[in-house]
Amino acid sequence: xxxxxxxxxxxxxxxxxxxxxxxxxxxxxxxxxxxxxxxxxxxxxxxxxxxxxxxxxxxxxxxxxxxxxxxxxxxxxxxxxxxxxxxxxxxxxxxxxxxxxxxxxxxxxxxxxxxxxxxxxxxxxxxxxxxxxxxxxxxxxxxxxx
Amino acid sequence: xxxxxxxxxxxxxxxxxxxxxxxxxxxxxxxxxxxxxxxxxxxxxxxxxxxxxxxxxxxxxxxxxxxxxxxxxxxxxxxxxxxxxxxxxxxxxxxxxxxxxxxxxxxxxxxxxxxxxxxxxxxxxxxxxxxxxxxxxxxxxxxxxxxxxxxxxxxxxxxxxxxxxxxxxxxxxxxxxxxxxxxxxxxxxxxxxxxxxxxxxxxxxxxxxxxxxxxxxxxxxxxxxxxxxxxxxxxxxxxxxxxxxxxxxxxxxxxxxxxxxxxxxxxxxxxxxxxxxxxxxxxxxxxxxxxxxxxxxxxxxxxxxxxxxxxxxxxxxxxxxxxxxxxxxxxxxxxxxxxxxxxxxxxxxxxxxxxxxxxxxxxxxxxxxxxxxxxxxxxxxxxxxxxxxxxx
Numbered sequence: 001x002x003x004x005x006x007x008x009x010x011x012x013x014x015x016x017x018x019x020x021x022x023x024x025x026x027x028x029x030x031x032x033x034x035x036x037x038x039x040x041x042x043x044x045x046x047x048x049x050x051x052x053x054x055x056x057x058x059x060x061x062x063x064x065x066x067x068x069x070x071x072x073x074x075x076x077x078x079x080x081x082x083x084x085x086x087x088x089x090x091x092x093x094x095x096x097x098x099x100x101x102x103x104x105x106x107x108x109x110x111x112x113x114x115x116x117x118x119x120x121x122x123x124x125x126x127x128x129x130x131x132x133x134x135x136x137x138x139x140x141x142x143x144x145x146x
Numbered sequence: 147x148x149x150x151x152x153x154x155x156x157x158x159x160x161x162x163x164x165x166x167x168x169x170x171x172x173x174x175x176x177x178x179x180x181x182x183x184x185x186x187x188x189x190x191x192x193x194x195x196x197x198x199x200x201x202x203x204x205x206x207x208x209x210x211x212x213x214x215x216x217x218x219x220x221x222x223x224x225x226x227x228x229x230x231x232x233x234x235x236x237x238x239x240x241x242x243x244x245x246x247x248x249x250x251x252x253x254x255x256x257x258x259x260x261x262x263x264x265x266x267x268x269x270x271x272x273x274x275x276x277x278x279x280x281x282x283x284x285x286x287x288x289x290x291x292x293x294x295x296x297x298x299x300x301x302x303x304x305x306x307x308x309x310x311x312x313x314x315x316x317x318x319x320x321x322x323x324x325x326x327x328x329x330x331x332x333x334x335x336x337x338x339x340x341x342x343x344x345x346x347x348x349x350x351x352x353x354x355x356x357x358x359x360x361x362x363x364x365x366x367x368x369x370x371x372x373x374x375x376x377x378x379x380x381x382x383x384x385x386x387x388x389x390x391x392x393x394x395x396x397x398x399x400x401x402x403x404x405x406x407x408x409x410x411x412x413x414x415x416x417x418x419x420x421x422x423x424x425x426x427x428x429x430x431x432x433x434x435x436x437x438x439x440x441x442x443x444x445x446x447x448x449x450x451x452x453x454x455x456x457x458x459x460x461x462x463x464x465x466x467x468x469x470x471x472x473x474x475x476x477x478x479x480x481x482x483x484x485x486x487x488x489x490x491x492x493x494x495x496x497x498x499x500x501x502x503x504x505x506x507x508x509x510x511x512x513x514x515x516x517x518x519x520x521x522x523x524x525x526x527x528x529x530x531x532x533x534x535x536x537x538x
Contacts, residue, residue, distance in 0.1 A: 008280040034281040040399060060302070062294030063351040064286055068271035071286040079287045081295050081397070091282045091398045107302065118284050124275075125283050140284035 006035040006049050008126075012137045015115045020054040022088070023047035031086035040088065054113045056082035056090060056143065058106055063099045070122035078102060082111055082143055092141035111143035147246045149538045151376035151383035153369040154181025155494045160482035161333040162262050163363035167199055167486075168212050170365035171258035174487075175216050178254065182369040182379045186217035189369075190250040192224040193241050195233030195257025196486040198272045202260045212258070230276040230523030231435065233257050234366065235489025235530035239389045241370040242532070251375055256367030259484035269361050273485075276524040278396035290350035290358050292397060292525050293436035297352050300404050300438065304453035312352055314456035315437035316343035319356050319479055321465055322434060326476020328508045333362050333482030343437075357437045362482030366490035368497065373538055382501045387516070387533040388420030394526040409446040409522070409529040416518075416531040417448075424448030427470060427533075428514040429499050431492035433522040434477040440464075443520055444472060447531070466509055474499065474509045489530065492519040496534050 006021060011034060014021045022033030026048065030041035033052055038045045061080035064071070071077070078094040090113065097106065118125065118140055123132035156177025158170050165173075171194065179186060192213045199205045209224035218224070227237040234257030241253035261269050270288055277283050277292065297315070301308045320340055326332040338356060346355035369379075376383035392408030392415075394400065400407070417423060424447060432447070434440035441455045449470050450458050458464060464472040475481050475495040478488060496517035504510035516535045522528070 012280075034398065060295045060298040062291045062298070062353075063348075064288055064291050065347075065351070066266070066270065066288070066290070066349045067286055068274045068288055069267040070271065072267065074286070077286060079285045079291050079295070081299070081403075089398050089400070091285055091287060093285045104298070104308070107298070118286075122284075122286075124271075125279050138280075138284055140286070141281065 004037060005047070009137045011035055012139050015141070016139060020052040020113045021049060022052050024050045031088055033084060033086070033088045033090070053085050055146065056084045056111050056113060058082050058109050058111060058143065059089070061094060061102070061106060063102065071119055073121070074119050076100065080143055090141055092143045095142045096144050110146045112146050114142040114144055115139040116142050148248055149373035150242050150245045150386045151371060151373050152386065152493065152497050152534070153371050153376045153379040153383060154178040155368045155497050156181065157331055157366040157491055157494045158364050159331050160362050160364040160484065163260065167196065167203060167205065167208060167258040167260045167365070168215050170260070170363065171212050171256065171367065172215050174256055174365040174367040175254060178367040178369050184252065184369070184379060187219050189218050189222060189252050189254045191222060191244065191253045192218060193227055193237035193253060193255040194224065195227045195237045195489065197228055197230060197233055197259060198261070201268065201272050202263045229528040231433070231483065231485040231488055232521040232523035232528040232530045233486045233489065235492070235519060235521035235532060236391065236528065238368065238370065238489060238493055238532060239391055239530055242386050242389050245370055245372060252369065252371045254367060255370055256365065256490040257486035258365035259486035260363045261361040261484060262363050266361070276527070282396055282398055288350055290353045290436060293438050294350040294353045296403050296442065297438045300442065303404055306456060308352060311456055312344065313340060314460050315357055315441065316340040317459050318434065318437040318440050319343050321459070322473050322477040322479040325466065325474050325509055326480025329476045329481055332476045332480050333360055334480045353436055359435050359478040359483040362484040364482060364484035364487050364491070366487045366494050368490055368493050384497045384500050385535045385538040387422065387535045388416040388418070389532050390415030390419070391528065391530045394529065397525040404442060405452070406442060406446045406526045406529070408526050409443065412529040412531045413447050416533050420533045422516065422533065426516055427518050428516050429471050429474060429496065429511040430518040430520065431475060431477070431495050432472050432520045434473055434479050435483060435522065439522070440472060440477070443522070447518070447520060466511055471511045474504070474511055489519065489521040492521060493532065500534055500536050
């Protein structure tokens with residue numbers, strides 16, 4: 001039997017307590033985050049769960065002005081792509097920055113990884129709860145400027 | 147492997163429809179069947195692309211209902227293909243595999259979608275379901291957002307100032323609307339200017355409204371069969387020379403999204419199967435869901451060196467009459483993008499281009515002998531490439 005070492009629920013619970021978790025591969029040394037069953041580089045399952053530094057660099061971003069259903073109340077908001085110091089990329093909401101004032105100067109800036117709950121009207125994301133509402137484990141990854 | 151051909155093709159008018167997904171598909175399918183000079187009972191299997199029927203019409207299990215709607219026999223298997231925006235291309239590719247391998251002789255492939263039934267907020271949300279949900283979807287990332295992120299990555303990587311890149315992206319929209327204006331089946335039959343693109347409402351910065359393809363209702367279908375049968379069915383069978391399909395990881399796992407590795411791999415497979423090179427392609431229908439998407443796609447397909455495709459657009463190399471005409475149908479941008487049907491509509495265009503049927507419409511690529519379709523699903527989770535030719 002194969003057991004998933006760091007399922008999404010555990011990853012998100014750790015993130016909610018301020019820890020970014022992932023894997024370090026014993027075969028090739030690469031880091032994998034968010035988790036998957038085997039190494040993102042060499043597909044080895046010989047990986048250990050490690051805590052990441054939780055720091056990244058902004059690579060690109062967009063300001064969402066036309067949102068999906070459930071996000072109408074929070075537009076405009078920023079979604080960014082950032083590269084962790086350990087190597088992998090994450091997609092998250094850049095928070096603490098005014099979307100109407102952000103410029104390309106933000107690219108290359110260092111950020112800290114966190115998380116936040118989705119807006120209250122977001123439905124059908126992750127395991128479908130009662131009335132389609134989100135279950136507590138579902139959070140959005142966030143980036144805050146350091 | 148047997149030689150495989152396309153016989154008849156069919157397509158509805160794209161845009162807003164009052165017809166159901168199955169009714170639209172029935173129209174496209176019957177056009178393809180009649181055009182192949184066969185009967186519904188000659189079809190041995192149906193491969194149907196459909197993505198959000200469950201949300202659009204509360205309708206699951208569309209494939210068997212579509213099969214019986216058009217009179218396929220009760221013993222005919224029918225399968226639904228879901229690969230987000232690439233669903234119908236997947237259906238065509240699998241039909242090719244089944245016929246090439248000798249299991250079936252005649253397969254109906256295509257797709258249908260009724261997006262405009264949903265309204266923009268729900269449609270945007272359902273499309274967002276094709277991004278990875280546990281680590282990405284919760285950010286409220288939209289598909290315009292994914293390609294907006296790509297635009298900035300591309301601008302930085304190749305040192306093309308974003309304002310310059312945006313101007314060239316606008317030229318993609320202008321070109322595709324120019325072609326679409328001549329296509330009676332297109333959703334938007336209206337030429338636009340660079341100034342109009344650059345002054346439109348912002349959707350996901352830096353993408354503006356006219357950088358984005360629309361939500362669309364529509365269906366398309368094609369008959370895929372053996373060389374031998376196709377020659378009996380139609381005067382001008384079109385060969386499927388090669389196919390390729392890749393599986394891409396979520397956006398956060400893509401090391402360099404400007405290189406779209408699933409597309410590079412899919413195209414390589416298709417070219418190798420056909421024994422041809424990118425320079426041999428005369429005409430291509432390419433997945434221009436967003437203006438930047440067409441630019442990046444034409445590089446991954448090998449038409450232009452990486453980092454040079456936006457300049458090629460500016461020089462007119464992708465216009466009809468240019469070095470490699472891209473999206474003579476108007477593309478997703480102007481023709482419309484009913485995601486379950488798009489790949490089959492691309493095939494419809496290429497088949498008719500190779501048969502030389504667009505002279506009157508004014509969008510015929512003169513002397514086109516080899517054509518390519520390129521369809522992307524999700525953040526490049528699926529890429530499907532199909533090569534067509536007038537000789538086997």
